[in-house]
Amino acid sequence: MPVAIPHHEYQITAIRAQGAGGQNINKVSNAVHLRFDVRASSLADDHKQRLLQLHDHRITRDGVVVIKAQQHRSLELNRDEAVRRLHELVDSVAVPPPVRRPTRPTFASKLRRLEGKTQRSQIKALRGRVAE
Numbered sequence: 001m002p003v004a005i006p007h008h009e010y011q012i013t014a015i016r017a018q019g020a021g022g023q024n025i026n027k028v029s030n031a032v033h034l035r036f037d038v039r040a041s042s043l044a045d046d047h048k049q050r051l052l053q054l055h056d057h058r059i060t061r062d063g064v065v066v067i068k069a070q071q072h073r074s075l076e077l078n079r080d081e082a083v084r085r086l087h088e089l090v091d092s093v094a095v096p097p098p099v100r101r102p103t104r105p106t107f108a109s110k111l112r113r114l115e116g117k118t119q120r121s122q123i124k125a126l127r128g129r130v131a132e
Helices: 022-026 045-053 075-092 107-125
Strands: 010-015 031-037 064-069
Touching: 010 075, 031 075, 045 075, 064 075
Parallel strands: none
Antiparallel strands: 010 031, 031 064
């Protein structure tokens, strides 16, 4: 189930896009910076915790998500792209990861491992000097 993010919780700023574009690139601000403060948001506490624990380059040390969108030539499309990426990021932590239950190796797998070690040691023992 997607998490709803109110519009007033993120700021969108128009900036100049990088890269080729001719003379138009110097006068039109079509790229978008989206800033979303995770700690000040209305997300559930467990969502916030999982989002802040992500090792994502878009999340700063202060807990602010910064997304830059400059793929499209239109400001509106770049704004929609940035909001879509924010929703993707938040939705990726919406479901908690399953709890790992530690398992133990079976008796047969232990025997197989020891048998392999024995065979390997016999092979290596035969590599020694030959007694005359």
